[in-house]
Structure formats: C-alpha cells, structure tokens
Amino acid sequence: MADLSVRICGIDFKNPIIPASGVFGYGKEYEQYYPLSELGGIATKGTTGAKRTGNLPPRVAETPMGMLNSVGLQNPGIDHFIAVELPHLLSCDTVILANIAGSTPDECAEVAAKLDSTDVHMIELNISCPNVKQGGAAFGTSCTAAAEVTRAVRRATKKPLVVKLSPNVTSITEIAKAVEAEGADALSLINTLLGMRIDLRTRRPILHNNMGGLSGPAVFPVAVRMVWQVANAVKVPVIGMGGVMSGEDAAELMMAGASAVQVGTAIVQDPYAPLRIIDELNAWLDANGIASAAELTGTVRPW
Amino acid sequence: MKQDRYKERLACRVRAMEQLTAAAWSMVIECLEAAAKAVPGQFVHILPAGSFTLRRPISICGIDKEAGTLRIVFEVRGKGTDALSQLHAGDTVDMLAPLGHGFTLLPENARVILIGGGIGTPPMLPLARHYGADAVVISGFRNADAVILQQDFAETGAKTILCTDDGSAGRAGLVTLPLEEEICAEKPAMICACGPLPMLKAAAALAQKHQIPCEVSLEERMGCGIGACLVCACRTLDEHGDEQYLHVCRNGPVFKAEEVVW
Numbered sequence: 395m396a397d398l399s400v401r402i403c404g405i406d407f408k409n410p411i412i413p414a415s416g417v418f419g420y421g422k423e424y425e426q427y428y429p430l431s432e433l434g435g436i437a438t439k440g441t442t443g444a445k446r447t448g449n450l451p452p453r454v455a456e457t458p459m460g461m462l463n464s465v466g467l468q469n470p471g472i473d474h475f476i477a478v479e480l481p482h483l484l485s486c487d488t489v490i491l492a493n494i495a496g497s498t499p500d501e502c503a504e505v506a507a508k509l510d511s512t513d514v515h516m517i518e519l520n521i522s523c524p525n526v527k528q529g530g531a532a533f534g535t536s537c538t539a540a541a542e543v544t545r546a547v548r549r550a551t552k553k554p555l556v557v558k559l560s561p562n563v564t565s566i567t568e569i570a571k572a573v574e575a576e577g578a579d580a581l582s583l584i585n586t587l588l589g590m591r592i593d594l595r596t597r598r599p600i601l602h603n604n605m606g607g608l609s610g611p612a613v614f615p616v617a618v619r620m621v622w623q624v625a626n627a628v629k630v631p632v633i634g635m636g637g638v639m640s641g642e643d644a645a646e647l648m649m650a651g652a653s654a655v656q657v658g659t660a661i662v663q664d665p666y667a668p669l670r671i672i673d674e675l676n677a678w679l680d681a682n683g684i685a686s687a688a689e690l691t692g693t694v695r696p697w
Numbered sequence: 698m699k700q701d702r703y704k705e706r707l708a709c710r711v712r713a714m715e716q717l718t719a720a721a722w723s724m725v726i727e728c729l730e731a732a733a734k735a736v737p738g739q740f741v742h743i744l745p746a747g748s749f750t751l752r753r754p755i756s757i758c759g760i761d762k763e764a765g766t767l768r769i770v771f772e773v774r775g776k777g778t779d780a781l782s783q784l785h786a787g788d789t790v791d792m793l794a795p796l797g798h799g800f801t802l803l804p805e806n807a808r809v810i811l812i813g814g815g816i817g818t819p820p821m822l823p824l825a826r827h828y829g830a831d832a833v834v835i836s837g838f839r840n841a842d843a844v845i846l847q848q849d850f851a852e853t854g855a856k857t858i859l860c861t862d863d864g865s866a867g868r869a870g871l872v873t874l875p876l877e878e879e880i881c882a883e884k885p886a887m888i889c890a891c892g893p894l895p896m897l898k899a900a901a902a903l904a905q906k907h908q909i910p911c912e913v914s915l916e917e918r919m920g921c922g923i924g925a926c927l928v929c930a931c932r933t934l935d936e937h938g939d940e941q942y943l944h945v946c947r948n949g950p951v952f953k954a955e956e957v958v959w
C-alpha cells in the first residue's frame with residue numbers, strides 16, 4: 395500500500411484522484427454508490443452568479459474514444475450552491491474545489507467573494523467560458539483576458555485559487571504564465587477541446603448547440619502534452635486532467651507534471667471509475683516499488 | 698477483496714437472448730438487486746463491450762423478482778445496440794440499473810390504457826402485468842414485420858389492440874383512433890404512453906381533451922444516467938407554468954404529459 399496522499403497549496407488530499415467539474419454534480423448522485431470520503435477531492439459543477447438554464451438538447455454526442463458535451467453551464471447559481479449544496483459537501487471529509495465561471499470578470503469576482511466567506515477549501519476558476527464583453531471569445535484564449543479575470547478573482551478571495559485552462563489556444567504556456575503572474579496558486583488543465591459531429595441522415599449537427607467540448611480518452615495525449623509544457627513553464631502546482639480512464643493514465647499525467655489528477659468522462663461512463671483508478675494507481679505504485687504517489691510528479695525523463 | 702465494491706456491482710450475466718424480428722432482440726439479464734428494486738417505466742444503462750464511451754439507455758420490459766432477472770427488448774439502431782445484439786447467454790453485460798423514475802402505479806383494478814409505438818412498446822409490458830385484465834394495450838408498428846410482444850401482452854390478460862401503418866397486421870392506421878374509441882367506451886383512470894414523439898403528443902392531446910391523467914416516457918441522449926452530468930435535458934413546465942429543464946434520466950424518463958413542452 396503506497397502513500398497516496400498529496401499536498402497542493404498547503405491542502406492535504408488523501409489521494410490524488412478528484413472527480414472533474416461538471417460530471418459529478420454536487421456529489422449527491424454518487425453517494426448511493428460509495429462514501430465521498432474515498433475521493434481525494436471533488437471539483438463541483440461550474441457555478442455562476444445567477445442561475446443558468448443551459449443549452450437546448452441534445453447536449454451529448456459519442457465520438458471515437460470520447461464524447462462531446464454542450465451542457466452550457468446549467469447550474470442553480472452561487473447563492474443556492476452556498477446555501478444548499480456546500481454545507482453537505484463540506485461534511486464529506488474530502489477536499490472541495492468550488493468550480494466557478496462567469497460572463498464577465500466582475501461576475502467571476504462576485505462569485506469568488508461569496509465563496510471567500512465559506513469554508514470551501516479551494517476555488518477553481520474556469521476560464522473557458524465566453525467573455526461577453528469581448529465578443530464572446532473565451533477568457534482562456536487570450537493572455538490579456540485570462541490575466542484580467544484572474545486578477546479580478548484574486549482580489550476577491552484569499553482562498554487557494556486554481557485557474558483551469560482552456561486547451562483551445564495556440565500557446566498554453568503563455569496563458570499559464572499570464573495567469574500565474576496574476577496570483578493563481580495552482581493551474582488545472584485541460585478543459586474540453588472544441589469539436590462537432592454531424593448526423594449524416596439529417597445533415598444536422600448532433601448537438602443542438604452545433605459545437606461542444608470534446609473529452610475522454612481521445613484527448614488524453616493532448617492533456618499529457620499540455621500538462622508537461624505547463625508544468626515546465628510555471629512554478630505553481632498543476633492538476634492534470636483529460637481522458638484519464640485508468641490508474642496508469644493517472645500515473646502518466648503525474649509523470650508529465652501533475653500533482654493531482656481529475657477524472658471526468660470516465661465517471662460519466664462508470665460511477666465507480668474514481669475508486670477503480672485509485673486502486674489501480676495504488677497497485678501500479680506497489681508493483682513498481684514506488685512508496686508515494688507524490689514522488690511521481692514531473693519525473694518524466696524527456697529525450 | 699476491496700475491488701468487489703465496484704466490479705461485481707456492474708457486471709451482470711445474460712440469462713437468455715432471443716431474436717424477435719429482423720432488428721429487435723430480447724435479453725434477459727441476471728441482476729438480483731436491480732430486479733428487486735425495479736418498477737415499471739425505469740430503464741437500464743448498458744455499456745456495450747468495445748470502444749464505446751457512453752452507456753445505452755434501454756427501458757425495462759420485464760421484471761421477475763423471484764428469478765432475479767430483468768428483461769429488455771431493443772432494436773439495433775447503431776453500433777452500440779448492434780454490439781448488444783451479438784451477446785449470448787452466459788456473457789456478461791456492464792449495467793447500471795434500475796435507473797430513473799417510473800410510471801405512477803394505480804391500484805391493480807384501475808382501467809388504464811397503455812399506448813406503445815414501435816420500439817416504445819416494451820416498457821408497457823410490466824404495466825400490463827400490473828393491471829392485467831383491466832388494461833387496454835394499444836400498440837402500433839410500421840408493418841407486420843416490426844410487430845413485437847403481442848403474445849406477451851395477451852398473456853397478461855389485458856385487452857390488446859394492434860395497429861400497423863400499412864394494415865399488414867391488425868388495424869390499419871394510427872393508435873390514436875382506437876385510443877379515442879376506448880376512451881369513449883369507458884373513461885380510463887390513466888393513459889401511459891411510450892413511442893415516437895408525434896404519437897406521444899397526439900396521445901397527450903387526447904388525454905387533455907378528455908381530462909384523463911397521462912404519463913409519457915421520453916427519450917434523450919444520455920451520459921451518466923443518474924442525474925449528475927446534466928446532458929439529458931428536457932424542456933418542461935414547473936408548477937407556475939415557467940419553462941425549466943428537467944433531466945430524462947432522473948426526473949424521467951416518465952413525465953406527466955402536461956409537464957412536457959412539446
């Protein structure tokens with residue numbers, strides 16, 4: 395039994411496996427399967443200032459080794475999250491990362507300020523949403539917009555701030571450095587890659603939103619590459635995700651530079667995926683004589 | 698073994714496979730716990746073997762609590778259902794069940810009308826079992842070659858009315874005609890329907906006209922199947938008549954017809 399615990403921004407995680415934002419809701423649906431205390435942490439569904447209804451269905455399409463989603467940040471708003479969902483989550487004996495988003499830096503800052511006075515452990519700022527003030531391009535696709543929203547949120551909270559990067563960029567290291575310079579305590583990546591599928595018979599895109607976010611094993615090599623690049627470009631810790639389906643995938647992302655690993659699509663497929671991945675990572679560490687998961691981080695030996 | 702807490706729970710053994718028509722298959726699955734909990738209208742969520750990311754939702758067509766089995770009947774529509782049709786008795790399936798919110802069950806002696814269209818007929822069978830001779834089952838298919846489950850429905854003691862679009866079996870025409878006749882013959886306590894959207898819409902309209910409670914089973918593309926990922930949204934009205942998204946996997950698949958934004 396290897397030591398699975400990791401420490402990020404001074405916060406102790408009992409293991410490095412964390413359900414990713416958007417696939418785990420606020421955890422309730424999964425408690426019928428296992429106690430949430432088995433998890434390293436939980437990244438909660440992206441929460442905005444006001445309630446959002448989300449996009450028209452269909453919101454999901456299967457793709458080769460992956461899926462597209464266009465949920466559109468459906469969520470009940472930050473006040474509901476704090477009043478109704480957070481108290482229970484905080485009683486679950488696991489690290490809670492409140493994932494937040496907004497259409498303006500002010501909205502993100504307002505949400506963060508509300509969370510600042512709660513006992514939530516970390517804030518994860520999703521910068522992949524459209525910035526309505528700048529023509530709808532995602533904050534995360536330009537250094538200036540990414541820096542601006544990070545600055546606004548940084549001012550609003552003293553909580554450990556994880557900024558979640560979009561992979562839909564030319565140079566992820568530039569964005570990572572811009573966000574680190576504005577005071578991000580950690581970075582998480584990758585969010586989904588923009589994609590599209592068309593139904594040949596109807597000539598309609600399968601998603602009503604036409605485009606959606608690609609996730610799952612198909613994006614895993616992109617995630618490994620980006621985690622590796624970002625981990626080498628910044629000093630703050632990196633939480634890796636994108637297509638992790640097994641304990642060995644988690645080990646690979648950690649070698650690339652991740653201090654912990656989030657799991658999204660694998661959970662959509664199988665509610666027990668996080669437990670299986672924890673067990674597999676543990677078995678892999680044991681089989682390879684590695685005493686602690688934390689030792690893996692960044693140990694890739696590049697050519 | 699620690700792993701038992703997840704592996705055993707999802708792997709179920711196929712007890713029997715039977716081909717019903719060129720495209721439709723019946724599968725009986727051993728799942729003691731799921732069978733014990735299942736109610737009519739719920740569904741199972743199966744991950745076909747191979748390189749599939751998403752599970753396939755299939756309605757429960759039979760619940761045998763004594764044998765500890767669930768039965769599903771499905772049509773091959775794409776790669777996932779094709780993979781399921783290749784399974785044999787003794788194979789295992791990766792299944793989450795029972796999921797969703799089923800039909801309201803009235804006392805067994807209530808007169809209810811059950812409407813099934815095409816591959817929407819299977820979820821009507823457990824309801825027909827519940828209501829027996831007090832149920833009227835009206836099922837509609839494209840043609841004689843697509844007809845399924847008529848013998849099963851007859852065995853429940855329910856009155857069965859078969860319709861086909863081209864008249865090659867049973868009555869020619871849509872299910873709505875016999876539906877209206879049955880309503881007028883004796884007003885039912887409830888109408889339950891599953892099938893193509895236009896059929897559900899027509900059944901709901903008739904139910905509303907005659908002021909009969911109506912429940913419909915809806916379809917939407919799914920991810921998790923348990924209400925967490927929010928991909929299976931469906932437009933509904935809340936108690937104030939305001940539009941809201943509910944989720945087919947958790948709030949449904951069965952909805953009150955008047956809740957649905959058609």
Ligand SMILES: Cc1cc2nc3c(=O)[nH]c(=O)nc-3n(C[C@H](O)[C@H](O)[C@H](O)COP(=O)(O)OP(=O)(O)OC[C@H]3O[C@@H](n4cnc5c(N)ncnc54)[C@H](O)[C@@H]3O)c2cc1C
Nearest residue numbers: 751753754755756771772774775776777778916917918950
């Ligand atoms: C609650 C519910 C109950 C159902 N019950 C039955 C049943 O009893 N018998 C039966 O034959 N079919 C049923 N269906 C439809 C069945 O889920 C689809 O035919 C099946 O998912 C198609 O998968 P595929 O891989 O063969 O097709 P593909 O087109 O290759 O599938 C691609 C993706 O789209 C999804 N998808 C495609 N069509 C549908 C659809 N109509 N509904 C939902 N998802 C779809 C698939 O799940 C998959 O994720 C039900 C659907 C729902 C939502």
Ligand SMILES: Cc1cc2nc3c(=O)[nH]c(=O)nc-3n(C[C@H](O)[C@H](O)[C@H](O)COP(=O)(O)O)c2cc1C
Nearest residue numbers: 414415416440463520584585609610636637658659
């Ligand atoms: C259905 C779905 C909903 C998601 N919702 C969010 C969200 O609200 N906020 C967010 O930051 N990321 C969201 N994501 C992205 C995931 O958190 C994750 O970054 C991505 O899916 C890649 O990981 P994976 O391949 O393990 O799924 C969502 C992903 C999926 C599949």
Ligand code: FES
Nearest residue numbers: 920921922927946
């Ligand atoms: S399929 Fe995930 S919420 Fe319905």
